[in-house]
Amino acid sequence: MTTPLLAPPLVARPLQGRVALITGAATGIGAATARALASAGATIAIGHYAQIDQARTALEEVRRLGTDGIEVNADLTDPDAVDLMVRQIVSEVGPVDILVNNAGAYPRMTWHETDEIAWTHALDVNLTLHYRMSHAVTPAMIDRQWGRIINVSSVNARAGRPGLTAYSTAKAGLLGLTRSLARELGPHGICVNTVLPGAIQVDAENTLPAHHRARPEDQIARQCVPRRGQPDDVAAAIAFLAAPAASFITGQSLHIDGGWLLH
Template sequence: MPPLQGRVALVTGAATGIGAATTRALASAGATVAIGHYAQIDQARTALDEIRRLGADGIEVSADLTAPDAAGLMVSQVISEVGPVDILVNNAGAYPRMTWDETDEAAWSRALDVNLTLHYRMSHAVTSAMIGRQWGRIINVSSINARAGRPGLTAYSTAKAGLLGLTRSLARELGPHGICVNTVLPGAIQVGAENTLPAHHRARPEDQIARQCVLRRGQPDDVAAIAFLAAPSALFITGQSLHIDGGWLLH
């Protein structure tokens, strides 16, 4: 039997990139997958078609998770359509590039809201039911920049570092209830969104590769190792941070 047969997984930011790759990995392991997104209906339906071709079931759910009540509404929709959430992958976020001089109060608040606060809200929305079932997995998608830092990404790196503290504290709080909480820290992963950055904010691929032990660009499917942390074989792993960066930072 597939290791996640009978489990329901909700992945935020799942219409493209790392999120979409994660939905495929979870579906391949037998999970029913809810594809969370915001106003990316065509991409979400494509991702849904892909998991159905793998023989899994799933739905797509859309919400602006920066709205205070949106997390609860998204989780309620998932419960009503496919059942309680067993696995939450907090992948949604944004990658705002700006210099420190450009980082005003509004930009700072926005970066923390989309890269940290909404993950708190999503986690809060699923944990009560997980505690009732005495089983659950929460996996937060941080960034290697949480440890390395990078010019032009101060607010983003700060928010992603906050996910490490959220992960460790929730692991302590929820471990007695059979809930494991972990973080993955992707490195330089090649995703379509990087093509929307202004040219002066784009790192050269050869410079990124030179930092690593594995001399190639990371791909979204590399980060889908998230599915391992959701599997029964990882039930004794919690409060940890897994670098998926080709050996950029040896941690």
């Protein structure tokens, strides 16, 4: 008689012993991701830029989940600051095993208002930062033959949207970065994927001018799942992609949009 294959037991904290760096982690999707990865056992580096109070609150939440972490303040548009930040993380908690490239900006302007300065800034903070961060942490991942890079793009990378041409272009660039890095780094045990959030309810949307805000009921009508997306929805997907169970998934883009776009 053939012995049936038994499913491996669930691991309560599959990221125990791993170090995760989340950029833009003081609030919103980044803070939710820090909590999700902490719940999975990872030591957390809360990356932020001049959001000291929010970052410390996020770090307190991480520690309440039974893991340790640090907060690191850096202007990621400065390559020297990126190198200093990574060295600080290595010194205080160890080499980065999991990088979540979440930092970015959401500049709203019409095409006619988009000049060279605005275009360059949008690409820098929504695409070049991700290249810069990935470049800084991958040597240590290659040394250890294990790593995860998860880029946070946007459904606008595929849908496009008036007033977000530069932003959508940068977020679409992350798909190419993800696919190419997956091929470059796969032989070293490093998986690279992208999540594309849809209309996620975050505090930052309250700072948008009223004429730039979509009515919640209009957005919900576009989706298969009739509710607002939450940061925890995105964080759960990122935590899965970071886990050992996702070791055969790389170069992929996963929509977290309630079925807004079906592809």
